[in-house]
Structure formats: C-alpha cells, structure tokens
Amino acid sequence: MESTSPVQPKSVFVKDVPASPSASHGTGTKPDAIDARAHLAAIVDSSDDPIISKDLNGIVTSWNHAAASVFGYAPEEIIGQSILRLIPPELHSEEERLLNTIRTGQRIEHFETTRLRKNGERFPVSVTISPIKDAESRIIGASRIVREISDRLKSDESQFRLAAIVDSADDAIISKDLNGIVKTWNFAASRIFGYTAEEMVGQSILKLIPENLKYEEDEILRKLRAGERIDHYETTRRRKNGELLDVSVTISPIRDESGHVIGASKIARDISQRKQFELLLIQSEKIAATGRMAAAVAHEINNPLESLINLIFLARQDSLEGSEAHKLLLTAEEELERVSHIARQTLGYYRETGTPTDVFLHDLIENVLTVYNSKIISNSISVAANFNDLQKINVSKGELLQVFSNVIANAIDAMPAGGTLDISTRNFVGASGHGIQTTISDTGIGIQAEHMPRVFDPFFTTKGNMGTGLGLWVARQLVESRGGQISITSNSSKKNSGTAVTIFVPFARPQSSISGEQKNG
C-alpha cells in the first residue's frame, strides 16, 4: 500500500524490524502488521526531531532520518554502537544516570544537555526519554526524542543580548503603549530621569512631561497611531527631583505581528550639556562680535572725540569767564564728557592692554580706587579693604580694571551722601574650580527688586542721564569671557540698604577663550 504511506519510509532503521524499504511492502505475509509498522516508521522518520532507541546497555537500536541529519552519522555507522558516541566525554556519567532512571520505568522529559555531532561539534539539545517495554512490560530499552535547541537558545540569547544592549545604552530607552503607559524602562532612563524601573513601569509617561508641554504627548500619540516616527525631537522633560532637562527624543511605533501599532519605543538623549555648550558658544560669539564692533567704532570715534574735547576746552579757556560763550562751551564740554564716558566704558581701554599677565587682583582694585579717590573723598565714603587673594592670577589687566572700575563706580554713585565701600578678595573654590572671589559691597541706596532682573541688560540704567546702562553689562561680558561669574544682591529697604557684587575669576582660563584668540588661530 505504498500509496497510503505519507512518506517514503526508506530511512527508518529499527533493529528488530526489517528496516529496509523492501521490508515495508515486499513480503505481504502480515499485511496489517506490516502496514501499521510502516506507518509508525513513516511517522518516526518524518519527524524533524531525531528519534533514537537504545537498549538498556546504551546500544543504539534505531536511528531515524532526522537523527542522521542532526548528528551526522548514517544509520549503519551508529546502530549497534554505544550511545556514548553522541555524548561529550565529560557527560558520560550523565548517561548512566539517565539509564538508571529509565530502568525504574520513569520517563525523562525535556532534559537539556549537550550532544556531539560526528564532526565533533557540540550543540545544545532537549531530550525526552521514555522506557520501551516488551509484551510482559519489562523494560528493554529506551526511546529518545532529541530536539536541537540551538535556534531557541540562540533567540533567547539574542533577546538577552538585546536587553543587555538596551540596558547598557547611554540613552534612555523606554517603551510605552498607545495610552502612554510605560512598559519598559532601561538603566539610562533611571539615570537620566531619576525614576527606577519599578517606579515607572505601569505609570503614565506624562510624569516626565512638564505641565506646559503636556500637549506634546497627544500629538506624539496621534502620530504614532498613524504609524509615523518622530526623529530627534528636541524638547524638555522633568526629572523626578523636578529639575528640567533638555532631551532629544526619537519615537518609533511598535507593531504586533499583524502590523498594528500597539505602542512606541522612545529613545531620549540628555542634551542639557550640549545645549549649555551651544548657549556658551552663542554668548562667546556675541562677545566676539561686540569686541569687533567696539574696535571698529572706537577707531572712528575716540580720536575725533579727543580733538573735540581739546578744542572746546581751549575755546572755553579763551572765552571770557562769565560770558555766555563760556557757559555754552562749558555745557558742551560736559555733554562731550558724557559721550567720552560711554566711549571709554564700552570702547575703552579694556581691549588695549595686551596679553594676559599674572597680577594680584588687589593691585588692580587699588589702581581703580586711586582713580576714584577724589570722588570717594568728596562723597565722604570710607573704604574698608580686606585683601586675601594670596596668589597672582592670569588675566587681561585692562579687562579686569574695566570690570572693577565699572562696579566700584556704581558703588560710589549709590552713596552720594556717604557710606562704606567694602572690598574683599579671597581664594575660593567656585563652580568653575579654584579662583579668586572679589566682593564689592556698598551701603548705598540699593537696587529695587523690580530692577534686579535687568541690571545686567545693556542700556538699562537707574541713573537717568548720568548712567549709560553699560557698566554692569560690559563687566559681565568680560568676567564671563574669562570663564568667571558675576552676581549681585541688593537690599533697597530703608534700613540696611546696600548692594553687593560678587565676582569670581577662576585660575584656569576657559578653553575656548575669546579674549585669548590667537593671531594664527
């Protein structure tokens, strides 16, 4: 009944059954029995898994087609041989244990171990071994079905590997469903956002989104449902501690096997540092541009100003004191002095004083105090200096002179009716490392709270016609371009009014110092 055989039973080799194809249909003596046997043999042979039988001594008694292809032995090579040939030497004792188990009539299911191919290659298998009993139920051998688990293991391994990659990534990798509920959360996500996986998995992704940006999530989900991907979207997210951070996110839809979008994977990169760097760069660029403009304008303005002021001065000296001309010229001179003041403060000497040198900051401050000495005296200001900067610092003298000059001038102006100008310097460890901190405080009228946010803005002044609104702005540009910080606190209440300006200059120069630009740079 060849036609009923589902497969050619050619390669079923069973020791106690004639295994040759001719045996299955040649004799015709017991057609039913032969038929049944052939049928079974066909099933065994068509199995993708090696099916092997052996006796209780571990001698192979049958060997199917899959066994041949998986292990590499032809049936005639292995039938009659010890099953140990398939077992790595160090696992031979294992076979003994398995046989003992079989002898007690027990079955062994999905036992995972390692086997040897004919070519010596080892491969992982899952073995199910059942006792073979004779008509009297005596155990006479064992059948074993061997499943090669390389593929399964490999896919387990690759999943493991993927998980490891995800966890070792520097970027936060998060998956969420279409309701925005977090499904997975890697280590970097914990590091960047401050929440552990336990805290976030099962929670809404909205926990990470600042209140004013919540609308983003609706838009993101809408795009995802449409199967769209969101690439390098720069936005702001909130850490567990409330801090905001700049992130770049890439969000891709996750699909099930049938292609339906069931969620999203989200890769978020912390770009706060990059953002800060960009900001710094823009600022440096601004400072550089300001410097270039200052240089260009200074060239055109300062010389004619010098001539003008000299001419008017001479004309006034030549005019009759008390005459109208004399008065007019005096006014012209005063006005011109205001212009000169602006020119000096912005286009003045700070760029003229050459390359940075090692100086004591207190020397520079004393220098400035000398310049303002007459004003200090006429305003009845007492100066309390406490200099503890024990080290010289590498700065552009002119720049720092400009900074101290502008700040001290403000302090003096704030005390028209006298007061104390307190100046101290000391070595200090600031945000940008070791450096020198200078504090210049006055007991003047103070800055009104509503003016505080604007004091470093260009052209913002509270001095009316007397002010340029450039002093603190220039001071800040110069301090920051040197890698330092300048801050201001003030009290404008009637009692204890006054202002303190703190200037920190680090010993280390900033790496991309604009003021240190090289000719051939």
Place this chain on the structure above:
Amino acid sequence: MVETYTDAFYFADESLSRNLLPLREDTASTERDRSRRKILVVDDQRLIADTIVEIFKGAGFDAIPAYDGWSALEIANRLRPDLLLSDVLMPQMNGVQLAVAMRRSHPETKILLFTGQAGISEILLEGKEQGYEFELLPKPIHPLKLIERIKERL
C-alpha cells in the same frame, strides 16, 4: 589759539619727511626757562597733537608737537624732553617703537602712551618682548585729567 604748521608737510617716505621737517624755532626753547618741564606730544592726527600742546602750554608746560615717530626722535635729540606723550597707532613708526627708541636714547625721559584704538595689544607685546612696558592712557581723556596724569609723573 591753535598753531598750524603749513611748512611741516608730511610725506609717506620718512626720509623725505625728515629732510623737509622744519626746525620750529618758536618751540625750540633751549634759551627758555629751564625750570619749565618739556613735553613732546606725538600724534599723527595733527589736530590732537596741536590742541594738546596748547592745553599743556596753558597749564604751564613747555610743549612741542610732532606728527610722526622720526621727527619726534629728531626733536627729542635736540630738546631732551622730560616727558613723551605719544599716540600708539601711527604710520611708519608706531608709538611703541618710538617709545622703545626713546627709552634707549633718552632713558631719563618719562613716557606715556595714549590711544583710542582697539587692537593694539600686538604692538604693546612687541615692546614687551624687547623688555619694555609702557603706561597707557585712554583716548578720549579730558584735558584736566590729562594734565593731572602728566603732573603725577613730572
């Protein structure tokens, strides 16, 4: 009154300039009161040099203008000024080169530079590399302040 020197014509070729530069007898004050301090004012912008000379004279100094480095050196050789006030950015010989030459030939002369221009750090560095550092005043500077600075040094 601002004096004008129509005869002190300035040539780009400094050898020509030197030859044509007049000896200004009116300011060559060797016979004058030796107690008056002599100041040589150098600026290629004549108006600045001339007005400052006038201002200094008004303040009781003996002041002489020069409009370039070479003529300044010539005048200095004759008059041995007590102080040199020079602009920095000038054609041919800049203020720092002039100051260095003065330091060498007239070490007793006090030197003050003044400038209204940015970007002269290279020039100052030139002097520094030769071991010379000079004090710098900003332009514009009010005449009274300038006189104050001069008096501090004389």
